[in-house]
Amino acid sequence: MARVLYLRSRNRSEAPPAAYAGAGATLDIVDIADLPDRRAKRRHDLIVIPMQSDEVMLGRKKAWLEGVWAQGGAFLANDVIAQPYLPFLRPFVPIPSPSLADLALQRHSAHPAFDALPDGFHLFGGMLGVYGVGHNPPPPGAVIVNTLGHGSYAIDWYLEGPNRGLFFCHGGPDISACHSGPDDHPNLTHGLMQWIMEQSHKPDLHP
């Protein structure tokens, strides 16, 4: 069975969002502070970096993160980035003074985890703007999945790694809050996690 690692930043008594535990994989939870300081053998099929993660501590674990990436690791990263913890990441750029139209979500590329979702899957209880209000700028070579508004801010993108592996970036509050409940079909978080793991295990990502 696939193994997923959830990086926890605070409050050990709080469980991760339920969606991360239901993707048909075992979920290991580790405090970011307890991660190795140096490169180590990759042990998980997917690493989840949830919203509000401790980016200061992630920065201290850069050697481990870069080692995972070099070994073909896969990541599902959430939230705005203030202090980049991998070399290809850049700080969040918000949409300046967004109108409601600027918060509209558009599909930029087909993607199996998103294609079957209903319109409005990105609305949080009917609210626009929670899914995202800008982007963590996509690095060269990234595939943009979803954009926001007139300026086509890349709210969701992924980057294929140097040795297989894949980094999926959702530049807003945790994607597990969107169409990922027990009654949501398809389940966005489960579908995305499974897709990331399938993609990062493929021998050749370039068709």
Added chain:
Amino acid sequence: MDHIAYFRDLTPADLRGRKAAIIACRSDNDLLQAHASLFQAYLEEGGFLIVMGGLRADLIDPRIAYRETPSNFQWFMQAKPDSGHRRRTPGHSLHRFLAVENMQWHRHGYYLAPAGADRLVELCRPHSEERVGDILFDDRGGFKGRLMATTLDPHMHHGGHYIPAATRFLNGFYPWVRAEIGAALFPLPRFEAGTVQEDVQHATL
């Protein structure tokens, strides 16, 4: 901000001589518990400690009670929206810097402030004055110093860019803090909507 300390690395030297210390929202309650005696000592030396939302001020002062609630994210979408937040202690200096409209967004629980505390934002049942608890209070009864606590989480939401009231809160709150400790009011600390403020992100930890 004159000094920013990464919460995990906090030492007594970080607090020594500081007229005010703010623990930013969504910091780690396990670390708060570990540092509780440090903060209690700071308060006993006359310090002014401000504990933001997502944190449990009752870990520092057991006279405080905290009550968990579901978050009412869609409160403003009601036909006649009412957050339940009510301005109290109208003569308190904070009210000259912040209107109650800038001290309301969705809820993350509430406190029951200790007896004698200045209740600044009270939580009432919507469309009523029936008290539920406290969203923000200012207490001088537990220590030689001063403990202010709120369940509001403005740093986190300012950094998230989707709750403008959080940015307005910070733009009123920090000048108030400076005024309270006798610091120069100008240049005003300014939180800009549409920017990522690394120092605030740093302070959240």
